Each structure stands twice: as C-alpha cells, then as structure tokens.
Amino acid sequence: MHIFEGFLPSPWWQIWFAVSIPVIMYGIYQMNKLVSQRREIVPLLAVAGAFIFVMSSLKLPSVTGSSSHPTGTGMAAILFGPAVTSVLSVIVLLYQSLFLAHGGLTTLGANVFSMGIAGPFVAYAFYKMASKAGMNFYLNVFLATAIANWVTYVVTSLQLALAFPFEGSVFASFKMFALVFATTQVPLAIMEGALTALIMKYVVQIKGDVLVGLNVLTSSAATKLREAME
C-alpha cells in the first residue's frame, strides 16, 4: 500500500526518512560485503529487483473487482534476507513512483519503512522461526508472506494515523484507517500468500537447487518436498 506524493505533512515525511536511512545504509553495507565476496551476486540482485518490480506491477485477480497488486517483498525477504530486500525495495519503490505513478518522492521514506523494512523483517523472522520449528514449507511461505503484507498495511495505517490524529488521539485514527483499509488488504494478503506458496511449489518442482543455493531450504528438505510431489 503506497502513500502518495504530498500526502504526508511536513514533520512526518522527514521523520520517516530519518528512520529509514540508517537501515538502508546498513543494508548497503551488508550488500557491499556480500558483493566483495561473491561478485556474481550483482547481476543476480539486479534481476531479482527487476523481478520484484514486474511482480508488483502484475494485477492479481481480485474478488472485489478492484485491481490489487502484490507487494512481492515478503517473497524477496524469504529468498534474499531482509537487509538486501530493504535496499532492493528502495530502488523498486523509486521506479514504481517514477514509472507507474505509485507512491512518491517525499513519501519514499515512509513507504520504504512500511514495505521494505517492517514487512520483510517480520516475514523473515517468522519464516526462520517456523522452519526451525518444523512447519510445513508451503504453509510457512503462505503465512510469512501474508504476515509481511499485513505488517506493511498496519504500519501504513499507523503512519497515516500519526500524521492525522483525530481529536488528539492517534489510536482513534489508527483504528479508523486500519478498519477501512482492512477491507482490501485482508483478502489481498491472503491472495498474495497463496500465490507465493504456489510459486514456491513450482520452483521446487522445476528448479529446487536455486532455493538450496539461497539457503532457503536445506538440500534434504528440497528432495523431500520433491519426492512428496511425485
């Protein structure tokens, strides 16, 4: 869910930039370290970013008839980890605001925080914990991506509520924004989760070694999943 250009008033867009920039700096630091060890990672990251962009510009079939876009960042967090995802999402969000008129430049900080930092970090933490606890891989992917989407939407509602408190109460406006956007976001998150789980199923089927190489799955888990399909 993008906040559009000019929507956040003055102290707030600067604050969200101030919150996001240190995390992005850390992400770039991590990425540079990764790149200096394995140089082949640069083109891979670039095509991954392009993939996220194209994914997020695909229209999901939606029950309500309105067009809805997956964020794609939950999937990216599972595949590449949250630090790299945050850097990629900065570029993706910049391109979305310039190419698709989704989002904006002053609100970039707020959007990066909700879609590129909060969502992916929670999704990654959930995925790692659940896979350690031995949860079914597809269920795990489904939940992690759906949760990433929900966290993104809750954070966006909070950002709007902080900027526009009702009668001095942030909580009241948060409830209101969250309630209204829930009508589109709750089904959308479930759709995105199901879609990502289905994508993972196909990827395991056709090119499971990619997931093993990215440390998403251990090789024994990948073989087990593939055997279960046959």
Place this chain on the structure above:
Amino acid sequence: MTHILDDYAVSSPLRYRNNWLKLTVVAFGILAGVSSNSPFVPLVIAVCMSFATVYFGKVPAGPYFRILAAPAGFVMVSAVIIAFFFGEGEKLFSFEVLGFTLGVGSAGLNMALLVLARTLGGMSCLLFLSLTTPMIELFSVLKATRIPDSFIEISMMMYRYIFVFLEVAMGVKYAQTVRLGYKDFRTSFRSVAMLATNLFIRSWEQGEKLYVSMNSRCYDGKLTMLDEKRPVRLLEIVLTCGYFTLVLAVFYFTRGISFI
C-alpha cells in the same frame, strides 16, 4: 501494465533539456507544495506543472489525466476519513449511522481539502519528472551524488531487466489469455502463479548469463556512461524564475487562508 511512464519520457522533447534544471523545478514544486498551509499553493503548482508537461513535454492530455487520477482511490478514501474525523470544533453537518454520530467539522474538511490539493500538486511534479526524463538521464545525476556505486550499478541493471521481463510477462500473459487462462477466478489464479514462477526461473537464468557475459567483457564493478553537456537556455531560466516567483507570491499571500 502495457504502458509505463518511461515510454512517454523517451519521446518527449524535454528529454534533451538540462537535467539539473528539471530536478530543481520538480524539487521546488514538491517542497513548496508539501510545506504550504493553504490548498492554493499546491493547486497553482498542479496547474503549472500539468501545463508544462502537456504543452512543453508534448504528452497527450488524455493519458496524462488518466495517469494523474491513478492515486485517486487511495487518496479519496483517506481524505474522506480525515474529513469526518480530523480535528475538533463545530460540525458543519452530521448524521447518525448505526447509533454513531458522524459529522464533518470545518477543521476536518479543511485538512482533507489541503491533503487532496497537496497530493495533486505533488503528483503533477512527480509526473513532470517521470514523463519528460527517462531514467537513463537520471543515472548520470545519481552518479554525481555520493550514493554508493553498488547501489547505482544495481539500479542500472535492474532498469534494463525491467523491460526484458515486462516483455516476457506480457507475452506469456497474452498466450495464457488466448487459451482462456483468465476465464474465471480459479484459472486466473493458477495462471498468475505459473507466470510468476516462469518469470522467476527465467530471471534467475538470465542473471547467471548476465554475469558470465559481463565478466567476459572485463566488468570490474563500474559501468561508465556518457554524460552529455546541455547548457540551460535563457528562456528556460526566465520561465523557471517566473514560475518560482508566482508560487512564492501565492505562498505568501494565501498564508492561513482556507476554503471554508
């Protein structure tokens, strides 16, 4: 999905103007709009920037206003919420729904109009940039800043591959559509999943190929590109200064004034 804004930018005559000048104009408009307290400033900015985009940038007016309306859904919903609930004070009118009293106060309505105007102003500035300046031109600007090289490298390669994948995605989607892949909800869900998987696997293989091909051409972590020199013309300076003065004057005279 068929048209992204970059397509218009590539054929825009303003493409060959000075990038820094365009960025200054856009940054000025965005900052002035966001920091103004009356809805008139962003509205003036919106009118000026739309005129500049359509008249100087030669963007067809129909598609332009359709793109400008893209954020309408999100903005209208949020503005209605703000109108009903923001601020205290007298209610202009109110009614009861399910036992709750809903009312629109003057503070709320003013805030909602201000937010609407700001979004309109901001989006028109953003569209001016994206409809007249292809991303290629902006890379040289990015290189002149202190943004880390690896970040810019990745954005440049990503830019290239967005077009490659969009074309693949459109081709696959077309093929799926003619085979009734989107006839109902279930099939279209399956089709989208297959499309995305195919895209993921293909992008993966493409990434590996790209690394090999760049490595064999001595890639050492730096892509260099030609930065053309484009002097600013006198007429452009005059127009920009006129625009700045107009916005600043409106800013000064409409301080604290609101519609209601």
